[in-house]
Amino acid sequence: MKYIDPHVHMVSRTTDDYQRMALAGCIAITEPAFWAGFDRSSAQGFYDYYRQLTEYEPRRAALFGIQHFTWLCINPKEADDPAFARDVIALIPDFLKCDNVLGIGEIGLNKNTKNEKIILEEQIALAETHHQLVLVHTPHLEDKRKGTRLIMDALSASNIDPGRILIDHVEEHTV
Template structure:
């Protein structure tokens, strides 16, 4: 959940809906950054202030993943400076992984940043959140899988996110985890639940972007309730919205939340 873009009231609402812990991936924050220092200020904000705000607002455990997201990887000189500094942030106490990384337009600069950050995560045995592109999504997802295989990184520590009915067959051919982002323009809850009915729940997890656009910080609790309303067994629902994401991030040495 990109809670840096949400109000304190949203933390309170999420906590009342059963959200006790959230992961905040670094992402494109609405406008292209013009200086490497803007990234460093942003990383500090989500690592430090946002973590304290989550606890102060609603007693929510807040963790962070750090990465140069693909859109701004295309500013190559700036991106190089950011990539050089990312390892410093990966050693911070509440940083539990690398991400979001992946593709936006599918450029060579994006691929360079993607490969480099995959290697950073592999060296530190950290989980990785991968952003599949908004356009040409099936082809972009195939390219992501090819790069993962080419870099020979640990697929069990990777979640391929933003899956749709057009990418699920590609993602499930890997040993990666499969993420569905419940968000307008990505996938709605009913479609995601349909895909779970077809493909099962192993390594499947729901998340919500909850960013500045029309989105919902309660998307996962609402999907949980839809699954129950559709007759899903409570333990299977718990697996998708709690146990799977917990098991994925529990691979990080900095993830200390307990269920």
């Protein structure tokens, strides 16, 4: 049976994982940009990461007959410094031209801070301006419900067609 993995972070996986996925029937994946387990110290670090997602990972996946698609953003865990986040967001439009980029994501909130919300709204605006799909990651919080509501409010305030938005990591109390 052939399948598509809609959410996998291959930059943190070994090439053996691509091989195993191919043997199991995987023909395509989508890889959202995510927090790498540590805060990057410069926009240049994100530039290199976006190149990895748009150049290196597609080649690595292709070795096993797997198509690699990606989403680009600054993750909420790194978005609490608006000046830094804006430097990163400014890099994204050039990468949107890459054939394997699906849209903006996975965006959302982490601690529901004012700055995170500002950057969330700016990334939604980026998606709107460039007619991109949006992948939303609901918060990893004790107050996931509040964060999800804030995200939904920000999306509702935009002009993005709801059919172009995918909300991931939903739980029974956030539906």
